[in-house]
Amino acid sequence: MPEANAAFQQIKNDALDHVQRFYDGSKPVIMVGTATCGRAAGALEVLGVIRKALDKEHVDAAVLEVGCMGHCYAEPLVIINKPGHPAMAYGYVTPEIAQRLVRDYVIGEDPSLEFTLGALEENDLIPSIYDLPRYSYEQHIILTNCGYIDPEDIRQYIAKGGYEALDRALRMQPQEIVDEVRESGLRGRGGAGFPTWQKWEACRDAPSKPRYVICNGDEGDPGAFMDRAILESDPHQVIEGMVIAAYAVGARYGYIYVRAEYPLAVRRVQIALRQARSLGLLGRNILGSGFNFDIKLFQGSGAFVCGEETALIASIEGKPGIPRYRPPFPAVSGLHGKPTLIDNVKTLAYLPQIINNGSEWFAGIGTEGSRGTAVFALAGKVINTGLTEVPMGTTLRQIIFDIGGGIPNGKRFKAVQIGGPSGGCLPEAALDLPVDFDSLSEAGAMMGSGGMVVLDEDDCMVEVARYFLEFTQRESCGKCTMCRLGTKHMLEMLTDITQGRGRVEDMETLQELAEDIKAGSLCGLGKTAPNPILTTLKYFRDEYEAHIKEKRCPALMCHDLIAYYILPDKCERSCDACVGTCTVEAISSNRKGIKVIDQEKCVKCNTCLDACPPQYNAVIRLSPPELVPASKDKK
Amino acid sequence: MTEEPKQILQGTGKVLKEFSKKKENLVPILQQVQNQLGYIPREAMLEIADYLGIPDMDVYSVVTFYNQFRRNPPGKHSIRVCLGTACHMKGGYIVLDAWKRRLGIEQGGTTPDREFDLDTVACVGCCAMAPVTVVDTEVEGKTSPTRVDGILLSYKLEKEKGSKGKGKGKSKGKAKSKSNG
Numbered sequence: 141m142p143e144a145n146a147a148f149q150q151i152k153n154d155a156l157d158h159v160q161r162f163y164d165g166s167k168p169v170i171m172v173g174t175a176t177c178g179r180a181a182g183a184l185e186v187l188g189v190i191r192k193a194l195d196k197e198h199v200d201a202a203v204l205e206v207g208c209m210g211h212c213y214a215e216p217l218v219i220i221n222k223p224g225h226p227a228m229a230y231g232y233v234t235p236e237i238a239q240r241l242v243r244d245y246v247i248g249e250d251p252s253l254e255f256t257l258g259a260l261e262e263n264d265l266i267p268s269i270y271d272l273p274r275y276s277y278e279q280h281i282i283l284t285n286c287g288y289i290d291p292e293d294i295r296q297y298i299a300k301g302g303y304e305a306l307d308r309a310l311r312m313q314p315q316e317i318v319d320e321v322r323e324s325g326l327r328g329r330g331g332a333g334f335p336t337w338q339k340w341e342a343c344r345d346a347p348s349k350p351r352y353v354i355c356n357g358d359e360g361d362p363g364a365f366m367d368r369a370i371l372e373s374d375p376h377q378v379i380e381g382m383v384i385a386a387y388a389v390g391a392r393y394g395y396i397y398v399r400a401e402y403p404l405a406v407r408r409v410q411i412a413l414r415q416a417r418s419l420g421l422l423g424r425n426i427l428g429s430g431f432n433f434d435i436k437l438f439q440g441s442g443a444f445v446c447g448e449e450t451a452l453i454a455s456i457e458g459k460p461g462i463p464r465y466r467p468p469f470p471a472v473s474g475l476h477g478k479p480t481l482i483d484n485v486k487t488l489a490y491l492p493q494i495i496n497n498g499s500e501w502f503a504g505i506g507t508e509g510s511r512g513t514a515v516f517a518l519a520g521k522v523i524n525t526g527l528t529e530v531p532m533g534t535t536l537r538q539i540i541f542d543i544g545g546g547i548p549n550g551k552r553f554k555a556v557q558i559g560g561p562s563g564g565c566l567p568e569a570a571l572d573l574p575v576d577f578d579s580l581s582e583a584g585a586m587m588g589s590g591g592m593v594v595l596d597e598d599d600c601m602v603e604v605a606r607y608f609l610e611f612t613q614r615e616s617c618g619k620c621t622m623c624r625l626g627t628k629h630m631l632e633m634l635t636d637i638t639q640g641r642g643r644v645e646d647m648e649t650l651q652e653l654a655e656d657i658k659a660g661s662l663c664g665l666g667k668t669a670p671n672p673i674l675t676t677l678k679y680f681r682d683e684y685e686a687h688i689k690e691k692r693c694p695a696l697m698c699h700d701l702i703a704y705y706i707l708p709d710k711c712e713r714s715c716d717a718c719v720g721t722c723t724v725e726a727i728s729s730n731r732k733g734i735k736v737i738d739q740e741k742c743v744k745c746n747t748c749l750d751a752c753p754p755q756y757n758a759v760i761r762l763s764p765p766e767l768v769p770a771s772k773d774k775k
Numbered sequence: 776m777t778e779e780p781k782q783i784l785q786g787t788g789k790v791l792k793e794f795s796k797k798k799e800n801l802v803p804i805l806q807q808v809q810n811q812l813g814y815i816p817r818e819a820m821l822e823i824a825d826y827l828g829i830p831d832m833d834v835y836s837v838v839t840f841y842n843q844f845r846r847n848p849p850g851k852h853s854i855r856v857c858l859g860t861a862c863h864m865k866g867g868y869i870v871l872d873a874w875k876r877r878l879g880i881e882q883g884g885t886t887p888d889r890e891f892d893l894d895t896v897a898c899v900g901c902c903a904m905a906p907v908t909v910v911d912t913e914v915e916g917k918t919s920p921t922r923v924d925g926i927l928l929s930y931k932l933e934k935e936k937g938s939k940g941k942g943k944g945k946s947k948g949k950a951k952s953k954s955n956g
């Protein structure tokens with residue numbers, strides 16, 4: 141292969157120069173994670189406090205905003221890299237802690253170990269964050285830079301080896317790239333796990349022109365945030381992957397489709413596109429290779445079904461996002477009827493490293509049928525909520541317990557919802573399943589794009605099924621009758637069950653309807669909509685039965701089947717924590733100083749249960765509500 | 776009242792100038808118009824259809840298809856309760872109830888004084904902070920019913936401070952121009 145391209149070498153040297161000047165070892169560098177998860181926890185406030193404190197003390201330090209490291213549970217996160225010391229990560233940083241970190245560590249010499257999550261490099265003094273058990277399971281490929289570079293500065297990405305793969309790819313034959321992707325075994329990360337190279341080849345072989353490449357960043361699964369985090373933390377990796385894909389299939393134009401709910405991702409992608417263009421890494425004659433390719437950002441408008449490729453294309457064309465029958469597949473006839481390659485954010489993000497490290501390296505990770513790593517967003521009842529990247533084949537148990545840290549508050553694990561509205565709920569017995577494209581489908585769920593919501597004993601499985609049906613029913617575009625009316629009918633039945641009006645025969649009807657909807661729907665939305673019902677019926681039938689036969693919600697969640705009650709013998713006379721916090725003034729003290737809930741007024745908002753001090757634990761929920769003893773003294 | 780259609784046409788016209796007459800621009804145009812006006816009034820839809828040379832019906836069907844577009848004026852502050860999976864399971868529906876109760880409106884509604892509008896959103900990608908409410912552009916993590924009261928109180932205090940401190944100043948003017956738009 142010929143030498144690295146001189147134009148690229150120059151860009152790389154400039155970037156290295158800049159970054160070395162930045163980290164010249166003379167001054168501390170402070171990084172604050174300001175992805176959306178950090179912001180929700182108050183990162184911008186922390187950032188402001190740090191800047192102000194440094195200013196006030198006239199400290200020469202560099203402050204920069206980075207993306208998400210994946211430790212969302214510990215946000216806001218701050219990294220302090222002080223010359224002569226290992227870089228340190230701090231979690232749960234409040235404005236007060238930020239102030240102290242500046243005073244005691246940036247200016248002083250006390251690394252404030254009480255606030256640290258660990259050092260970011262091995263050293264003799266301070267335990268490293270990588271000694272945490274989770275890191276023996278994790279393997280970062282596309283999360284490598286997330287949280288460690290400034291996503292709004294392309295030079296930081298380049299200094300970490302960014303765009304080298306593009307330079308290399310442009311000196312390869314397009315066919316060589318497709319071959320490399322085939323040998324790597326890369327399968328699409330958007331949900332279906334389709335072999336990536338097959339789509340590429342179909343697109344490249346399609347005769348008509350121009351061809352398009354679309355990056356699918358719609359991430360409609362309500363409970364998933366991998367693509368958001370990647371676009372916010374390391375957008376260039378996705379752009380680089382897209383240009384490589386475009387070169388391989390001979391595309392001229394590209395779109396990055398980001399959902400409207402992700403304004404920060406939109407902004408950071410826009411900045412990244414501008415910077416890539418200004419360095420000649422995008423646009424006309426990329427790196428002097430004669431290859432032209434430019435990317436536009438397209439903002440979605442809040443419709444789940446637009447994540448489906450043909451609907452997404454319709455929406456870029458200015459039409460309602462309604463899926464159409466395939467074939468023809470978009471690779472042959474997509475945007476404006478032209479060959480269109482459409483890949484998920486993560487799929488594209490893997491490409492630079494596959495080109496750099498070779499297909500063999502990638503194929504050596506993961507399992508036989510599913511190569512490489514998988515990125516999961518852990519949420520719900522799990523201690524370490526956030527992102528994780530693990531080799532395919534890691535078990536659910538390892539992800540939830542060893543990486544996620546298990547269930548908070550000593551509660552019992554009940555199920556994990558995986559794959560979003562198209563996936564299912566898997567019980568304890570399925571925890572030793574390896575996570576890859578095929579094993580989970582056998583259990584009735586699917587890997588989906590990577591959303592994983594952990595549920596504990598307080599979560600009602602009938603309610604989970606109802607929730608997803610409500611979602612798919614609302615998001616159904618209405619084109620197929622089975623999907624439009626079938627989901628509505630199922631939702632009505634589930635609502636009846638959660639409200640105590642279920643009938644025994646409903647369980648059979650649900651099962652039958654589910655099969656019909658699967659058969660009678662055009663796109664994945666309808667075909668997979670019944671999965672949450674089928675899996676809960678299969679693994680948690682006893683909960684359906686309790687709702688139907690006893691009008692009881694075993695998880696004490698369904699509002700119509702529970703009541704809040706204060707145990708008189710546990711209630712402490714001198715305490716009135718619940719009275720003050722009750723949002724509807726439904727709690728009063730009786731003559732003996734014992735608190736009583738007025739069931740007529742109670743809106744079941746759970747505030748009193750949270751407010752009751754743990755040493756009393758007097759507030760409980762009862763199901764069915766009839767269990768609440770009739771109150772003897774009302775006034 | 777005569778001001779209102781004029782403002783709509785002006786706002787819409789300003790947006791249209793930045794786009795070529797291609798149907799492909801319909802969704803971005805609608806997004807910009809909504810940014811300008813806070814919603815997409817009938818008059819704006821007609822203008823856009825005219826500009827792009829497409830049937831009014833096509834614009835209407837796109838506006839009604841996508842959840843993002845609203846057809847009635849918003850409040851001064853927007854409240855978006857997340858009902859994604861993680862938020863729902865961590866009590867997002869309880870939070871929504873609390874907002875409804877406090878604001879006295881249903882999902883999709885605007886308070887009579889046009890201070891707040893209330894709606895839901897399916898996951899803003901902050902599931903780790905569930906349950907989440909997006910207030911204007913701020914993502915508020917771990918919103919409980921008591922936090923709802925806290926947020927409302929801070930807006931109330933801010934408003935009182937604004938109208939006392941500045942008299943006929945900024946906040947009042949802003950409220951007025953928005954409610955006209």
Ligand SMILES: Cc1cc2nc3c(=O)[nH]c(=O)nc-3n(C[C@H](O)[C@H](O)[C@H](O)COP(=O)(O)O)c2cc1C
Pocket residue numbers: 327328329330331332333334336356357358359360361444445446447448449450482483484485487488589663664665
């Ligand atoms: C209802 C529905 C929603 C979808 N949502 C997404 C999504 O949010 N993101 C995504 O990448 N793919 C989504 N897909 C899959 C896409 O249709 C398409 O298969 C994918 O973008 C291909 O990319 P990949 O080969 O890289 O996986 C969805 C499919 C369906 C049926």
Ligand code: FES
Pocket residue numbers: 362363364857858859860861862863897898899900901902903905907
């Ligand atoms: S479910 Fe609410 S932010 Fe994701």
